[in-house]
Amino acid sequence: MENQALGLAEAVARLVPARIEVRRVRWRPLFDRLPSALKTRAMLDPAADSPFPAEDTPWPDLWIGTGRATLPLGLWAKVLSGGRTRVIQTQDPRWRTADFDMVVAPRHDGVQGKNVLPITGSPHRITPERLAEAMPPFAGAIDALPHPRVAVLIGGRSRSHDLTVDHARSLAELIAAAVDTAGGSLMLTFSRRTPPEARAAMTERLSGLKAVIWDETGPNPYFAFLGTADHILVTEDSANMAAEAASTGKPVHILPMVARKSAGKFARLHADLRDRGAARPFDGSLTPWTYEPLAETDRAARAIVERFVSPRA
Structure with missing residues (x-):
């Protein structure tokens, strides 16, 4: 999951100047399986990274979250940042997609919504x-x-x-x-x-x-x-x-x-x-063929930059 978020962040950073920070988050085991809507910040595992900037530290322009554990945190980031932080969620959030600024979802999951960008597979770090x-x-x-x-x-x-x-x-x-x-x-x-x-x-x-x-x-x-x-x-x-x-x-x-x-x-x-x-x-043979390499992570990054980064440049 980390590679999905990091791969998409690195693809954005190849297009515009950027500094990437990685925050690894998890919930206390007792609360991990609770519905995201019922979670509070007090339920976060104290051994995990702090998900939000320290006081008097600027909020990020982009927040890229992957995995169920990140869902409520991204939505809180939108509120706590006063709308400055644009929240991008990868995978199928199984949540109201309209609550995020963009959902970069695998096409095979069939996620739909005006702010959903379907891609083949998932974001990754391969270049x-x-x-x-x-x-x-x-x-x-x-x-x-x-x-x-x-x-x-x-x-x-x-x-x-x-x-x-x-x-x-x-x-x-x-x-x-x-x-x-x-x-x-x-x-x-x-x-x-x-x-x-x-x-x-x-x-x-x-x-x-x-x-x-x-x-x-x-x-x-x-x-x-x-x-x-x-x-x-x-x-x-x-x-x-x-x-x-x-x-x-x-x-x-x-x-x-x-x-x-x-x-x-x-x-x-x-x-x-x-x-x-x-x-x-695989049919048991190694017959070669050619095709245009997939560059779906880069395509998603371009969509993010065009929609959320360029207007602020």
Whole structure:
């Protein structure tokens, strides 16, 4: 969630001079699940960052909030700042959208309203420059890998999907066959949601390939994998990883998961990505294709600047 807010803030800062401050907020556990409308400032966790400026400190021009915990805080900021602070909310707030100055919502969530800007996926921090900066520290491990290089981004258990051991083994066999047939190599990373037994099964099968498999020790090579890949394979449970992969212009292959409940919003996202030429279901082959890289975070930032920043410049 932090990457969504920070990615959008950084995109704004690429357009206009800006200083970004990050505030991480949470509620006391006793009050966390209360409806946002019933929360008060006294219910905030005292160990969290203070969400508002100190006394005699200017209010920000823009407030970008992500996640349920931020909802009432953003609305209070509008009031306490005397309307100076423009409040931007990402994701589906499940709140009256008209209460915010803008809602940057994933198109697949179907959020509607006059001040709603639908985008494909969610805001993120991926840019060509960031990927280029991330690659040199991992060059020693990656440069020796033959092309095509296949980045594999594995998610895990969520409300809508699961990754069982049997399914993990099946995916590993499918991936290994594709990489072997293409004469390529593998760059594999897991999510914190990946079940340990599924991680172990995939690692055991795929470690015999020409591969770099991140074991969560040392710096995270995620950006370097995206930047150096020829193909990107992403499990269908993560909207963020799919959108980030599609921002690279590399072919994005969607890996199936075990469905736990209706995953309609993910199906809508993948259909959106297919319509834009970015993603296809993984069919076991590594046929390349091209498309215009998605730049939805930059598009949202331009809309924010045009609507809220330029008139004050």
